Amino acid sequence: MSKLYPLKFQPILKDKIWGGHKLELLLNKEISPLPNAGESWEISGVPGNVSVVSNGFLAGNSLSEIIEIYMGDLVGDKIYQQFGNEFPLLIKFIDANDVLSIQVHPDDELAKQRHNSFGKTEMWYVMQADKGAQLVSGFSKELDKDEYLAKVEANEVESIMAAHDVAPGDVFFIPAGRVHAIGKGILLAEIQQTSDVTYRIYDFNRKDDQGNTRELHTEQAVDAIDYTYVPEPKTKYTVEPNKVNEVVKSDYFITNVLELDQTVKKDFYGLDSFLIYMCVEGSAEIIFNDNQKETIALGETVLVPADLKEISITPNGKARLIEVHL
Numbered sequence: 001m002s003k004l005y006p007l008k009f010q011p012i013l014k015d016k017i018w019g020g021h022k023l024e025l026l027l028n029k030e031i032s033p034l035p036n037a038g039e040s041w042e043i044s045g046v047p048g049n050v051s052v053v054s055n056g057f058l059a060g061n062s063l064s065e066i067i068e069i070y071m072g073d074l075v076g077d078k079i080y081q082q083f084g085n086e087f088p089l090l091i092k093f094i095d096a097n098d099v100l101s102i103q104v105h106p107d108d109e110l111a112k113q114r115h116n117s118f119g120k121t122e123m124w125y126v127m128q129a130d131k132g133a134q135l136v137s138g139f140s141k142e143l144d145k146d147e148y149l150a151k152v153e154a155n156e157v158e159s160i161m162a163a164h165d166v167a168p169g170d171v172f173f174i175p176a177g178r179v180h181a182i183g184k185g186i187l188l189a190e191i192q193q194t195s196d197v198t199y200r201i202y203d204f205n206r207k208d209d210q211g212n213t214r215e216l217h218t219e220q221a222v223d224a225i226d227y228t229y230v231p232e233p234k235t236k237y238t239v240e241p242n243k244v245n246e247v248v249k250s251d252y253f254i255t256n257v258l259e260l261d262q263t264v265k266k267d268f269y270g271l272d273s274f275l276i277y278m279c280v281e282g283s284a285e286i287i288f289n290d291n292q293k294e295t296i297a298l299g300e301t302v303l304v305p306a307d308l309k310e311i312s313i314t315p316n317g318k319a320r321l322i323e324v325h326l
Helices: 063-070 077-083 108-115 145-153 218-224
Strands: 012-014 039-043 089-096 102-104 122-129 134-139 161-165 171-174 186-193 199-202 245-249 254-260 264-267 275-288 292-297 301-304 310-325
Touching (some): 089 275, 134 171, 145 218, 171 245, 186 310
Antiparallel strands (some): 039 089, 102 199, 122 171, 122 186, 245 254, 275 292
């Protein structure tokens, strides 16, 4: 069997009522024929939206097909035992040209019971934000289910949401159960469990092209929401150049930031997991298997198979990468 290599995939672009043109203008995505694009699904195993390889001898094969063939060599033995042919993460870039609905995702237990799905814990890394841009993460005060429902009834949900100013480099970890919304004017990278289960709890009374308001999932959301007040939901982290800087460590994924201005050698002998790199600034070369190279540029995502135990990353000047693994 031919040796595995760092894999790129064809982006799956999503037309959204709130989408814009930053994916095209800032991240060089080809969004036409869509009038605008809200999301670029970079790596996805979601049924009906499975990523297809765009580089090397596996080009044209889907992620599901190559997991079936390469199994633990691609994703890691432990991960293959746990998830089989399902890829455990969904990786996206999101352009919010308008505010997204306020929503919540169920945890694993509730999602399995209701939808036979994984839950959805996620994180956001802010890449660009217009002046004054904000996002919602959690409630603005301690409250309970009855108080929440009273605000829903009175159409005052916005009044209990915690809005936060954002700047490039900000990270928000959103565990399943936390209410959240991406605000207008934000471009971000999103790492999440493989799940497309979303309960929309408020949509700013918006109407679509036909004059209809979008469906809300008030009853389903009530049992999914974690009502705990979180005073500081922004993730604090520090960045040391040319080092692995841990940002998020959860049961579902570990995320690091690499700020590079020189070559960094990496070995993954103790990891037993695939790695994902998302380029959020600059560009770099991933060097593997005796001097073979794969470029990763701003707005690109690369999957490094578990079987590749050593790589080097050489920035073209400077680069900033998000590194993700299980």
